[in-house]
Amino acid sequence: MTEAPHTGELALDIRGLTRRFREVTAVDDVTLTIPRGEVFGLVGPDGAGKSSLIRMLATVLAPTSGDALVFGRSVVKEAHAVKPRIGYMSQAFSLYGDLTVRENLDFFAELRGVPRREMAARAERLLEFSGLTEFQKRQAQFLSGGMKQKLALAATLISEPDMLFLDEPTTGVDPVSRREFWRIIAGLHRQGITVFVATPYMDEADRCNEIAFMAQGRIILRDTPTGMKKRVPGRVVEIAVSDYRAAMPVLKRLSYVRSIEVSGEMLRTLVDCEDDGACEGEMRALLSSSGLVVEHVRPTATDLEMAFATLIPSVDLPERDDRAAGPEVPE
């Protein structure tokens, strides 16, 4: 993403936002500001509270305490003023399968109170923008998964929001369709729309201007993707070896190997040692003497997966089921 223009204005100003469901605190005193025009990524383990946070920001879930200002208006006291400026695509966003692509857009336009004289122009522009023009007469149920997601996004954009909340919009979508979806987001970014997106894909998080790591209801870190990678304690060494499964226990014996992750057919190890090649040499020798054929052992760049694995405390928490809390209301 290009850098967001520094207008100084905040799109989001979250102040101590908290949501409890019975004894579970799903969102725990979150304070966060997001400048206007950014693509901001929300990343965290399942059950971290990401969806509950987004639902409060989108004014469909009432906070237990705290508040959030969207373009200066309170989601608690001025939801009516927030709603016209935002679009929200939930995980459960549903289209009408027996309506055509175009009919779905018209339906959401009406629902969001788009003036009738503007409806046709907007629908056409969005169809073009999302690459769905040639499919506009197709029933939504016959679209591929990737196209359905694009139509859902187009429907969310029909009210021309200044801020978009997207809750895992590309889950279960193939790599090519995900790219197309992110091209659309990049286009929105160029138009100055602020995007707040939760995603389980680290390559998507890497494309955001900034990201926040959320765990156990709290924002534990907020930084640029580059900054997050710099926070990883240690260096990353990539190892290509004849049998990576056999190599793992061998490498675990080394005291400076903090963690090992499998990446494709290669291993990525996080090591706590000097950048002088000594550790690489020792790893290579140890693997060879264990009867493995070593293709390479070399330092490599840290990625967000590694940041995720090392910076977020791994706790197997019970999932918060906030769906029980109230019905999903589109408006």
Added chain:
Amino acid sequence: MRMPWNPQQPESCVPDSLVHSDDAIVVSGMRKSFGDFAAVDGIDFTVKKGEIFGFLGPNGSGKTTTIRMLCGVIEPTGGGARVMGYDICSQAELVRANIGYMSQKFSLFQDLTVDENLKFYAGIYGLSAAKFAERRGYILEMADLRGREKELTGNLSVGWKQRLALGCATIHEPRLIFLDEPTSGVDPTARRHFWELLNELAAGGVTLFVTTHYMDEATHCNRLAFIYRGRIIAAGTPHEIKDELARDTILQVEVADGEGALAALEGEPGIKEAYMQGAMLHVNVGERSAAEADLPSRLGSAGFRVLGTDRVEPTLEDAFVHLVGKQGGRA
């Protein structure tokens, strides 16, 4: 052709001559049409016993329809398959008894406890009391669910649910398991843990048939087949599939405005393919070295700030984009 005079004993749909004793799955000319639409359009492939076999393809390309046929849930409209030696047309019941199945949507009862879910699946597969006790112990251990036997499944974290679902799918110790997007929407750490379990099963000789949209997971598979619009367009080991791009040069470009640079490059001479890979721009310049040398200056003179250019080994993700592009299409 089915024999109308003997509906109780339909003919087998794969000749014995095609099936070898080390084959877990043999698919031959398998087809499934819904009206005019051929969801699966005559596919052939073989899965060897003990393999982790990855089945890839864009959304709506026929993956789930294929799995449902292989599980003996729906009948093909042409051709067929042998699964663990049983014919899916004439022995569907035996197929179902000898496989395990886990889908993207957890096949668990949320309002039953962990133990009740296990009992339910043990009942379906007719396990004896002694066998159940043994399998229950094994699964609770494997899924790290000891002490949570009485907990409501709905209250478990996604990671636990996923492991419990795997346990239920394997309670009858099938030698072949179908996993349909088992890690969709799951965070990176939980995905890694889940694959450790799959690797353990595979090490025990169980055949795994997996669909996934995560290309890093696909790289863990022994062999892959790639389905697109109902046809297999590529098959082989991850290496063989990446060889598709062996003669091409792929450049990874770090540029301030990736999407902008991408738009500027598309359709330009010497540029075979260009797309975003995370925050990086990937450019396939084909076999032409001229384009490789030119690229930074070309982008520079178009006003894009290039921060670095690297020649990179093609990944499966690159191959996926390439294969879909080669079919002339969008996902």
